[in-house]
Amino acid sequence: xxxxxxxxxxxxxxxxxxxxxxxxxxxxxxxxxxxxxxxxxxxxxxxxxxxxxxxxxxxxxxxxxxxxxxxxxxxxxxxxxxxxxxxxxxxxxxxxxxxxxxxxxxxxxxxxxxxxxxxxxxxxxxxxxxxxxxxxxxxxxxxxxxxxxxxxxxxxxxxxxxxxxxxxxxxxxxxxxxxxxxxxxxxxxxxxxxxxxxxxxxxxxxxxxxxxxxxxxxxxxxxxxxxxxxxxxxxxxxxxxxxxxxxxxxxxxxxxxxxxxxxxxxxxxxxxxxxxxxxxxxxxxxxxxxxxxxxxxxxxxxxxxxx
Amino acid sequence: xxxxxxxxxxxxxxxxxxxxxxxxxxxxxxxxxxxxxxxxxxxxxxxxxxxxxxxxxxxxxxxxxxxxxxxxxxxxxxxxxxxxxxxxxxxxxxxxxxxxxxxxxxxxxxxxxxxxxxxxxxxxxxxxxxxxxxxxxxxxxxxxxxxxxxxxxxxxxxxxxxxxxxxxxxxxxxxxxxxxxxxxxxxxxxxxxxxxxxxxxxxxxxxxxxxxxxxxxxxxxxxxxxxxxxxxxxxxxxxxxxxxxxxxxxxxxxxxxxxxxxxxxxxxxxxxxxxxxxxxxxxxxxxx
Amino acid sequence: xxxxxxxxxxxxxxxxxxxxxxxxxxxxxxxxxxxxxxxxxxxxxxxxxxxxxxxxxxxxxxxxxxxxxxxxxxxxxxxxxxxxxxxxxxxxxxxxxxxxxxxxxxxxxxxxxxxxxxxxxxxxxxxxxxxxxxxxxxxxxxxxxxxxxxxxxxxxxxxxxxxxxxxxxxxxxxxxxxxxxxxxxxxxxxxxxxxxxxxxxxxxxxxxxxxxxxxxxxxxxxxxxxxxxxxxxxxxxxxxxxx
Numbered sequence: 001x002x003x004x005x006x007x008x009x010x011x012x013x014x015x016x017x018x019x020x021x022x023x024x025x026x027x028x029x030x031x032x033x034x035x036x037x038x039x040x041x042x043x044x045x046x047x048x049x050x051x052x053x054x055x056x057x058x059x060x061x062x063x064x065x066x067x068x069x070x071x072x073x074x075x076x077x078x079x080x081x082x083x084x085x086x087x088x089x090x091x092x093x094x095x096x097x098x099x100x101x102x103x104x105x106x107x108x109x110x111x112x113x114x115x116x117x118x119x120x121x122x123x124x125x126x127x128x129x130x131x132x133x134x135x136x137x138x139x140x141x142x143x144x145x146x147x148x149x150x151x152x153x154x155x156x157x158x159x160x161x162x163x164x165x166x167x168x169x170x171x172x173x174x175x176x177x178x179x180x181x182x183x184x185x186x187x188x189x190x191x192x193x194x195x196x197x198x199x200x201x202x203x204x205x206x207x208x209x210x211x212x213x214x215x216x217x218x219x220x221x222x223x224x225x226x227x228x229x230x231x232x233x234x235x236x237x238x239x240x241x242x243x244x245x246x247x248x249x250x251x252x253x254x255x256x257x258x259x260x261x262x263x264x265x266x267x268x269x270x271x272x273x274x275x276x277x278x279x280x281x282x283x284x285x286x287x288x289x290x291x292x293x294x295x296x297x298x299x300x301x302x303x304x305x306x307x
Numbered sequence: 308x309x310x311x312x313x314x315x316x317x318x319x320x321x322x323x324x325x326x327x328x329x330x331x332x333x334x335x336x337x338x339x340x341x342x343x344x345x346x347x348x349x350x351x352x353x354x355x356x357x358x359x360x361x362x363x364x365x366x367x368x369x370x371x372x373x374x375x376x377x378x379x380x381x382x383x384x385x386x387x388x389x390x391x392x393x394x395x396x397x398x399x400x401x402x403x404x405x406x407x408x409x410x411x412x413x414x415x416x417x418x419x420x421x422x423x424x425x426x427x428x429x430x431x432x433x434x435x436x437x438x439x440x441x442x443x444x445x446x447x448x449x450x451x452x453x454x455x456x457x458x459x460x461x462x463x464x465x466x467x468x469x470x471x472x473x474x475x476x477x478x479x480x481x482x483x484x485x486x487x488x489x490x491x492x493x494x495x496x497x498x499x500x501x502x503x504x505x506x507x508x509x510x511x512x513x514x515x516x517x518x519x520x521x522x523x524x525x526x527x528x529x530x531x532x533x534x535x536x537x538x539x540x541x542x543x544x545x546x547x548x549x550x551x552x553x554x555x556x557x558x559x560x561x562x563x564x565x566x567x568x569x570x571x572x573x574x575x576x577x578x579x580x581x582x583x584x585x586x587x588x589x590x591x592x593x594x595x
Numbered sequence: 596x597x598x599x600x601x602x603x604x605x606x607x608x609x610x611x612x613x614x615x616x617x618x619x620x621x622x623x624x625x626x627x628x629x630x631x632x633x634x635x636x637x638x639x640x641x642x643x644x645x646x647x648x649x650x651x652x653x654x655x656x657x658x659x660x661x662x663x664x665x666x667x668x669x670x671x672x673x674x675x676x677x678x679x680x681x682x683x684x685x686x687x688x689x690x691x692x693x694x695x696x697x698x699x700x701x702x703x704x705x706x707x708x709x710x711x712x713x714x715x716x717x718x719x720x721x722x723x724x725x726x727x728x729x730x731x732x733x734x735x736x737x738x739x740x741x742x743x744x745x746x747x748x749x750x751x752x753x754x755x756x757x758x759x760x761x762x763x764x765x766x767x768x769x770x771x772x773x774x775x776x777x778x779x780x781x782x783x784x785x786x787x788x789x790x791x792x793x794x795x796x797x798x799x800x801x802x803x804x805x806x807x808x809x810x811x812x813x814x815x816x817x818x819x820x821x822x823x824x825x826x827x828x829x830x831x832x833x834x835x836x837x838x
Contacts, residue, residue: 273417
């Protein structure tokens with residue numbers, strides 16, 4: 001590891017410590033906000049691990065997340081809670097592998113379209129199964145406090161960053177960057193592009209499912225319509241792109257301002273959240289390609305900082 | 308038999324909607340994910356003209372189609388053409404256009420919710436039953452189907468036999484070569500996009516005659532249109548029509564025989580089969 | 596007589612009703628440069644694309660040192676030892692020159708990673724005269740330098756056979772001289788190369804043997820001097836408006 005690596009590690013550890021202390025110094029309001037932000041940091045960062053280098057826009061987050069909440073909903077009475085997030089992660093990774101095997105051999109458009117409807121499709125199937133078996137929603141009543149949920153998310157976040165850092169230095173990460181640049185070149189250079197894409201797509205799948213499993217106790221009552229709400233997928237995409245996917249820390253830079261803005265809008269004009277989402281997409285495409293990370297790099301270049 | 312005919316009636320309207328999107332994607336190379344909102348807007352317009360002005364939805368098409376044409380032309384000219392110009396590759400344009408049209412899609416939903424409220428809307432037009440082959444079908448569905456066939460047929464004839472239609476098809480096959488033989492690719496793309504939008508809005512007006520719409524239902528139609536296009540093959544009109552009918556029948560069958568809540572799941576099953584076995588579309592040539 | 600590295604036998608490729616390559620066979624021997632020539636549309640590029648695994652032949656066999664390549668996906672073909680450049684240069688625009696070359700080293704026939712891959716890539720960059728432009732973004736390179744980077748990437752995996760698809764096309768006369776000298780030096784290193792080319796000077800001075808294709812079929816094979824004086828080859832070229 002080089003000197004910058006040690007410096008980055010020290011900064012990351014300090015920030016992580018600061019984040020972990022939020023329940024100690026923050027008010028309950030900020031704990032709730034912090035939990036939401038931690039959730040989006042985890043989701044958006046893991047999303048960017050795959051969609052950043054490949055430019056394949058995944059809208060499957062809500063599907064994985066919903067499956068994770070159902071894992072907890074179905075399993076919390078018979079299994080110890082600490083088993084559930086890893087179990088959800090395995091199931092999420094498995095589903096991601098299936099989705100990836102079907103769509104990732106083909107061009108990016110197929111992938112976007114398939115993931116666009118995935119959450120809704122899973123919701124229909126789950127609802128149907130519940131109707132058949134006579135169950136409707138589920139109560140998830142546990143002794144887990146919001147503080148614990150928050151800490152679990154911070155821990156998961158640390159894992160995601162570690163994974164991202166390792167992937168960035170690995171052959172797999174390099175292969176994905178090549179694929180994102182030119183898939184034909186990647187194939188002729190000897191990369192099994194389909195396998196590489198499927199392998200990396202399993203990461204956000206697993207993370208989103210684990211996140212859902214961790215957050216399930218917060219919702220208390222779980223039903224398909226809320227667990228699989230497609231909006232979540234779009235929020236994650238927006239936050240990751242707003243921050244920028246070029247760096248590991250990019251999505252955080254998008255999550256924090258966007259969560260605050262979203263919170264303000266939902267409180268003052270709850271009907272305008274979709275308009276906000278739409279405008280945010282347009283702002284990113286037309287004014288902020290590359291997100292805040294891109295802006296930061298451009299500014300640094302212009303004002304003569306070292307590159 | 309009932310399922311087949313109901314499915315066919317539904318499929319006819321789907322075909323028209325998918326044809327609109329196929330023009331936009333096939334010729335203008337814009338994967339327009341705000342397409343469903345254009346459909347809902349067309350439906351809203353028909354609803355509003357009917358309830359507020361007593362205008363027959365069929366007559367309303369004369370207003371709706373040109374307005375949608377102009378609106379889509381403006382969208383293409385001012386929002387999408389800059390993306391086309393700056394795109395370094397087809398892939399970059401795809402990502403940009405997907406994100407931009409998502410943005411438009413949400414913005415449209417937001418505006419429509421704000422303007423018309425979040426409730427459902429429908430109106431009773433030709434709601435009487437019509438007896439055919441021993442079963443009864445809603446007249447409005449039959450009328451919508453007939454209109455879809457007429458409009459779709461006219462579009463197909465125009466694309467196949469007119470000079471402008473030939474230009475559009477040339478651009479669909481290869482924009483670079485088309486421009487070499489004197490086709491103005493930018494104009495052709497704008498025209499295709501505007502026309503596609505007009506066709507979709509028309510489809511929306513037809514759908515509103517028998518379907519309950521609300522401001523946020525658009526994405527569901529976008530999804531279905533996309534599945535139809537992929538099933539039928541990008542740029543393939545015949546494939547689009549066949550795929551739309553298959554989807555219409557499959558949805559009707561699942562809704563009648565299993566559960567009406569599973570229509571998208573049914574569409575997904577078809578989608579999955581196509582992706583696994585015929586990724587280039589029903590009539591597409593498999594390419595290695 | 597040297598060993599045969601690549602063996603193409605009765606290869607045919609149909610696109611729908613069009614026969615792009617019709618029953619073509621030839622051998623490529625070790626440490627030699629084989630020219631694949633012919634008028635535009637004669638099926639050369641299709642042949643190259645089949646050897647490199649871009650698409651599968653309709654029938655026939657392509658064997659590299661005993662391994663069947665026909666029908667294998669491109670990444671497997673690359674790992675078995677086929678490296679290629681593209682007719683229209685394809686670089687990885689967001690990556691540095693060094694990473695562009697490492698891309699070839701990390702996943703190719705002989706795989707390297709980490710410090711080893713970097714050292715190998717640097718050697719090739721030096722060898723192809725790219726050291727001076729190494730710090731430049733790929734988009735700022737001159738045309739011949741983009742071609743050099745692509746060549747370095749193809750060489751980085753140490754392929755058994757290198758396919759150069761019109762690598763010299765579009766170079767100005769000075770660059771052409773440099774380019775020909777570069778390919779000659781690769782041949783002198785003992786590499787095995789298949790050259791698809793239109794530049795006659797290059798064919799004459801570089802190729803040990805040539806295969807001439809016209810309308811999808813092989814019409815001649817032999818030394819450059821032999822095939823270029825073959826009446827059928829002359830007819831094929833002059834009968835075509837791209838001669």
